[in-house]
Amino acid sequence: AEMSELSVVQKPEKLLERCKYWPACKNGDxxxxxHPVSPCKxxxxxxxxxxxxxxxxxxxxxxKCTKPDCPFTHMSRRIPVLPPKPVATPASPSSSQLCRxxxxxxxxxxxxxxx
Numbered sequence: 001a002e003m004s005e006l007s008v009v010q011k012p013e014k015l016l017e018r019c020k021y022w023p024a025c026k027n028g029d030x031x032x033x034x035h036p037v038s039p040c041k042x043x044x045x046x047x048x049x050x051x052x053x054x055x056x057x058x059x060x061x062x063x064k065c066t067k068p069d070c071p072f073t074h075m076s077r078r079i080p081v082l083p084p085k086p087v088a089t090p091a092s093p094s095s096s097q098l099c100r101x102x103x104x105x106x107x108x109x110x111x112x113x114x115x
Contacts (some may be wrong), residue, residue, distance in 0.1 A: 014035065015033050016034060016053070017033055017051075018033060018034050018035075018036065018050070018051055018052065018053055018107055019031055019034060019035055019042045020033070022034075023073065023075060024038065024075060024076075029047050034053055036052070036054050036055045036081035037055065038054055038055065039054060039055050039090070040054035040055060040056050041113075042051055043056050043057070043071065044056075044071055045053055046071055049066070049069060049070070049071050054076055055073065055074055056070055057073065058072060058073050058074075058075060059072030059073060059074050060072075061075035062074055062075055062076050063075075082104075096113055097112055097113060098110070098112065098113050099105060099112035099114055100114060102114050102115070
């Protein structure tokens with residue numbers, strides 16, 4: 001009797017975390033993560049955004065979307081938009097000296113002053 005119980009393969013329960021590859025997940029039903037099937041009733045005011053366990057409408061900008069908190073579904077993987085580098089304020093003595101290559105200086109980290 002014990003042998004027959006061991007041979008029965010039980011389907012692992014899905015994790016209550018949305019699949020980060022959904023809706024393009026290639027694992028289908030074999031995926032251990034949750035794939036949403038019913039529409040979100042809280043959309044567009046859903047506070048879970050990309051972690052919501054329900055379906056949100058597709059973003060018209062898809063992978064080109066630059067809003068980090070966009071509540072819509074993105075079919076393609078988005079490239080995260082990095083925040084702009086903070087502008088360095090003149091602090092060191094060399095920064096008060098005018099760059100000898102200004103205005104043609106192309107060095108982004110140039111320590112000299114560029115009016």
